Amino acid sequence: MVNRCGLNWTGRFAMDEITFxxxxxxxxxxxxxTRQSEERVNLARTNPGDLGFDTSKLDEAWxxxxxxxxxxxxxxxxxxxxxxxxxxxxxxxxxxxxxPESQRSIMAVxxxxxxxxxxxxxxxxxxxxxxxDEGRIELDQPVGELLLAFGxxxxxxxxxxxxxxxxxxGLSDWRPVFLxxxxxxxxxxxxxxxxxxxxxxxxxxxxxxxxxxxxxVVRSVTGERVDTYARREIFTPLAMADTMFTPPAGVRSRVxxxxxxxxxxxxxxxxxxxxxxxxxxxxxxxxxxxxxNAWYGFEGVAGHAGLFGTALDLARYGxxxxxxxxxxxxxxxxxxxxxxSRRNQIDIEGTTERRGLGWRMLPVAGxxxxxxxxxxxxxxxxxGHTGFTGTSLWMDPDLDLVIVLLTNRxxxxxxxxxxxxxxxxxxxxxxxxxxxxxxxxx
Numbered sequence: 482m483v484n485r486c487g488l489n490w491t492g493r494f495a496m497d498e499i500t501f502x503x504x505x506x507x508x509x510x511x512x513x514x515t516r517q518s519e520e521r522v523n524l525a526r527t528n529p530g531d532l533g534f535d536t537s538k539l540d541e542a543w544x545x546x547x548x549x550x551x552x553x554x555x556x557x558x559x560x561x562x563x564x565x566x567x568x569x570x571x572x573x574x575x576x577x578x579x580x581p582e583s584q585r586s587i588m589a590v591x592x593x594x595x596x597x598x599x600x601x602x603x604x605x606x607x608x609x610x611x612x613x614d615e616g617r618i619e620l621d622q623p624v625g626e627l628l629l630a631f632g633x634x635x636x637x638x639x640x641x642x643x644x645x646x647x648x649x650x651g652l653s654d655w656r657p658v659f660l661x662x663x664x665x666x667x668x669x670x671x672x673x674x675x676x677x678x679x680x681x682x683x684x685x686x687x688x689x690x691x692x693x694x695x696x697x698v699v700r701s702v703t704g705e706r707v708d709t710y711a712r713r714e715i716f717t718p719l720a721m722a723d724t725m726f727t728p729p730a731g732v733r734s735r736v737x738x739x740x741x742x743x744x745x746x747x748x749x750x751x752x753x754x755x756x757x758x759x760x761x762x763x764x765x766x767x768x769x770x771x772x773x774n775a776w777y778g779f780e781g782v783a784g785h786a787g788l789f790g791t792a793l794d795l796a797r798y799g800x801x802x803x804x805x806x807x808x809x810x811x812x813x814x815x816x817x818x819x820x821x822s823r824r825n826q827i828d829i830e831g832t833t834e835r836r837g838l839g840w841r842m843l844p845v846a847g848x849x850x851x852x853x854x855x856x857x858x859x860x861x862x863x864x865g866h867t868g869f870t871g872t873s874l875w876m877d878p879d880l881d882l883v884i885v886l887l888t889n890r891x892x893x894x895x896x897x898x899x900x901x902x903x904x905x906x907x908x909x910x911x912x913x914x915x916x917x918x919x920x921x922x923x
Contacts, residue, residue, distance in 0.1 A: 596870070719808060879917050
């Protein structure tokens, strides 16, 4: 399928002169719409003290991230803290590219990051919610009714849109389908070949296949890939001009590097290789999605990974969610669906997991952290998500707070010490709030 600008699912352009002319007109129109959106949803930089922060404590929180870059827990980092639709802190530290030294590049505040699994909540989630609002799909509808190849026999009937969004559909956590196939049909055939690994609704298991499937729901229902649909319906209205799949060559110098090749994933499947695409990558990844299923399987555009973006764009997106689906007079999602998405959907005996639609919520109060929690210190109504490359986005309605932290912790190789630093940063930002929000958010 080719979209309105001649980009088919493989990511290759196939345009004649007439198509190119139409595409150029569309691009200019979108650029004008983005400019108008920027004027409406501009976020003002404000003295932290005026937003209720203890400035010295907020500075201390930031300096901990500087230290993390110095200790090579990540190449570099960009942090943005916002409150009341305004920005209290927006800074960068470290390197966008640390190795090889000949390509070393300083991190900038407008650096574009591989957002990894933030794709799930920033592109796929709002796209699905838009379709729910329009009555084109239903939250409790079996996915097999929308993707006929998936089927509804047996326990598959319990694989609903809601359960896919809450990682409770019973699908596996990860499947390297790219080792044997490419494209949507190969993935859906693989997922549908057997009954779900677990009883749908019986447990929470974080699942990439669930969101790959949701991305294909968007494509099946709208006739557009999730990148095209989300750009028009979500990113452009919110002036998220630096949010995109498959960054073009012209912006790759602004993209933070990730891993050298895909050694981390290759080690999970020893002796196997994605033969259909010529084998594993063996180069520094910059402007190419890090995730193997997204790159080898979907050439960069999938429902679970593939999105790139900046801290400022994510702040706009997060503030839209705190505002009940609108920002600067631009309504992106209806308030009732935003409220439902921010409500805990999990009622499974014996679990402390709490999940909204797409979003993670903090576990039941009193739960001991199994690993450093990126939402440490936030309140019961807080919601957020993380990405494997070192990205995170958290919102707390009661504090009227957005915290964006983007790192390239997989550069040049995958590291884990940053997890405690990220958790401590969140807690320190919360601890720097000297005055409560004016009523918080409902």
